[in-house]
Amino acid sequence: MKITVAGERKEYDEGLTVSKLIEIENVETPEYVTVSVNEEFIGSDTFESHVLKEGDEVEFLYFMGGGR
Amino acid sequence: MIVKISKSDYGKILEYALSQRPDEACGLIAGEDKEDGSREIKKVYLLTNIDHTNEHFSIDPKEQLGAIKDMRSNGLKPLGNWHSHPESPSRPSEEDKRLANDSKASYLILSLEDENNPVLNAFHVETVDGEKTVRKEELIIS
Numbered sequence: 001m002k003i004t005v006a007g008e009r010k011e012y013d014e015g016l017t018v019s020k021l022i023e024i025e026n027v028e029t030p031e032y033v034t035v036s037v038n039e040e041f042i043g044s045d046t047f048e049s050h051v052l053k054e055g056d057e058v059e060f061l062y063f064m065g066g067g068r
Numbered sequence: 069m070i071v072k073i074s075k076s077d078y079g080k081i082l083e084y085a086l087s088q089r090p091d092e093a094c095g096l097i098a099g100e101d102k103e104d105g106s107r108e109i110k111k112v113y114l115l116t117n118i119d120h121t122n123e124h125f126s127i128d129p130k131e132q133l134g135a136i137k138d139m140r141s142n143g144l145k146p147l148g149n150w151h152s153h154p155e156s157p158s159r160p161s162e163e164d165k166r167l168a169n170d171s172k173a174s175y176l177i178l179s180l181e182d183e184n185n186p187v188l189n190a191f192h193v194e195t196v197d198g199e200k201t202v203r204k205e206e207l208i209i210s
Contacts, residue, residue: 007137007140028169028170029169032167032169034129036129036133039133041129041130059133059136061129061132061133061136062169062170063126063129063167063169064094064096064126064127064132064149064167065119065124065125065126065127065163065167066124066125066151066160066161066163066164066167066168067123067124067125067161067162067163067164068092068122068123068124068153068154068155068156068161068163
């Protein structure tokens, strides 16, 4: 199946979860990553169970914050 | 690393940061990395600090997503972020360092501690042997 990841359309195996995609894509510091699928943010507690499907658009966003 | 920003984009950051006081203001920077090793900021994004305090900031993730898509559609590269310190100097705080997790990013910090003399600096933050190290980058406003 084809999924668009960070603007790039790629081929993946069926049944791919968000957790597996994070692993395949070598996402750095995944504990600080927020994931959106089709512009909807999904909770990190569902990364293991969220199965991606053909045509999904996935973005990895790094939390950006700080303090004085 | 030399980081270049136009006076116009610096002015946008400054005006927005002043308007958001007493809260910290924040946003993203985008542009391109040059062959000579410098980087040029070509667009600044003025985004919402969802913490709405003068003590810390978190960039609104929905706005962040919109900005990333805008960069992509305009052929720009994400270069890092910027935020203001309304009451403290232009240097990364301990929390800034802890939450700086992209070693490829430039982190711009605008101090409004002295309203008549705002200071903008750029920093590189990376983890070396488990410790966050900070290096000041050369920032050219022209």
